[in-house]
Amino acid sequence: MISLEKASHPLKGDVFVPGDKSISHRSIMFGALAEGTTEITGFLESADCLSTIDCFRKLGIIIDHSMRPTNGVPTITVHGKGLHGLTDTSSTLYTGNSGTTTRLMTGILAAQPFDSAITGDNSIEKRPMNRIIKPLTQMGADVSSMMGNGCAPLIIKGRRKLHGINYRNPVASAQVKSCILLAGLYADGDTVVYEPALSRNHSEIMLQSFGADIHNEIARDGSAAAILHPGMPLHGMKINVPGDISSAAYFIAAALMVPGSELLIRNVGINKTRCGILTVLKQMGADITLQNVNESGEPRADIFVKYSELHGNQNNRFEIGGKDIPTMIDELPMVAVLAATANFDTIIKDAAELKVKESDRIATVVDNLTAMGCDIEATDDGMIIHGGKPLHGTDINTHNDHRLAMSFAIASLAAEGTTRILDDACVNISYPSFFTDLQRLL
Structure with missing residues (x-):
């Protein structure tokens, strides 16, 4: 108190x-999926973002924390292994209080060649996950709620071939959109997410910088679409948050x-x-x-x-x-x-x-x-x-x-x-x- x-x-x-918390999360995630190293300055070292680091370390990604020798600026270095470089973990991934980690990680895990499970704290286990389970299922993924209540813990069965979809999200949600787009990186065919208004587009901006073929389109009525053409590898980069x-x-x-x-x-x-x-x-x-x-x-x-x-x-x-x-x-x-x-x-x-x-x-x-x-x-x-x-x-x-x-x-x-x-x-x-x-x- x-x-x-x-x-x-x-x-x-x-x-x-x-x-920025949203950008910090994504810098770790996209850096892990990229080929080569990603160097991040200005990273938010909060509990939520540290949960993202912990999850990727468990999936085999080396992530270093150091000080730049020239100016003493804290730097996070992610040693990416490419889109297909994550490795199986025997433990359930724990995301703490982070809805961003939970939902975006699920999109990535849905495309892996191994089974996985993900959950968070009491708050996360009450937050709605059907909003990502539904579109991922339409893409061919096998994602289910362990308790059958549409909430975490989530069980993700790997070895599924994903295909791109055109998905109309009734609510503008960057977490849902980003989850679908991350799964779309592994899919056959384009993935398009429509929203009634453009939600946070940090994923689109950063994925484009990493080398993905992705862009937004805004209609006259303010509705928006995020359009991803898969097949392009991601490449490590420097990020200042x-x-x-x-x-x-x-x-x-x-x-x-x-x-x-x-x-x-x-x-x-x-x-x-x-x-x-x-x-x-x-x-x-x-x-x-x-x-x-x-x-x-x-x-x-x-x-x-x-x-x-x-x-x-x-x-x-x-x-x-x-x-x-x-x-x-x-x-x-x-x-x-x-x-x-x-x-x-x-x-x-x-x-x-x-x-x-x-x-x-x-x-x-x-x-x-x-x-x-x-x-x-x-x-x-x-x-x-x-x-x-x-x-x-x-x-x-x-x-x-x-x-x-x-x-x-x-x-x-x-x-x-x-x-x-x-x-x-x-x-x-x-x-x-x-x-x-x-x-x-x-």
Whole structure:
């Protein structure tokens, strides 16, 4: 447990957030499947990403951690063995709390010439896996839920010949899309994944850099397709991972909440499929500017944020939904907290996906904000926040959800009295140094 108090002065200075979690996962996975070495700097050494490293080590991939002799920068080196270089493991692969590891690894394992099993912690064993079992089965894979409930542990029977499919995913999900595309690397024929809106496209960008024949197409109505032509080998490369915008979101919100604050958050990924929070907050009147923009590969920039009084529209309300949701799904708990401090109503809709994250983030956000004095109500696919009521400190039940812990740590900056974050160690899942970085600004 950690205890926090209301901010007593403006937040000033520079912030460096850890590397992007989604990109860090993929750099290990694709490096393992590539021929030759992949050198990664900026890698996020969090529990989730370390689970990915552990899984590939068990599958016979040598992964080294070292310091560059010239500048002391931590470097991860993956000694790839090509698409067909993984070896059988006698143990069940354990992914901890990482849904990305679980779902993407299953796509890779479905194409291997050996049987395997994969599972995670209690949270992972409750998260829906039929969304990947269905398309993988259509591709010819043999993937099943050990308990028959559509959740992990998953049993994957190897030695199956896969074929490409055209799959229409009803929800924009980068994990589902990436799982199918990774299986598609081994398939006969093209694999196409259609989505109602473009989800995170880190897999497509990185696979293309590794040498895969893959691209996205966006229709006029905003729907999207990821198209993979298999047969091209992957080749090792150098990767510099930008800072994670999901981690940056907490400090963006902190600067907007605490009067007089000015923060510069350096080297943050601004991929358009991920930075919906910047667009939405600017529409709410946030003073946010991008500096030192670099759009080569994964785009990145420094984000300068100044305290701002947010506003709704002419009806004193603001609505977040539709195609904005996939671009900011992980940031919605933080947005809800920020909305609680604003003097208007905020409606978050089309976000039922929040129910099947590390916790039911609709219920947990509503319960904790209510405990802090906010006027908030849950809906079937989101929540309605009647902002402007004074917040007060309380005990925050994180439900072992790292996003909840960090969001309500930021809420403490605007709350009278003491806020206690229970199970604060869950931040290690994505941002081990979060509380240290926050305390440095207070």
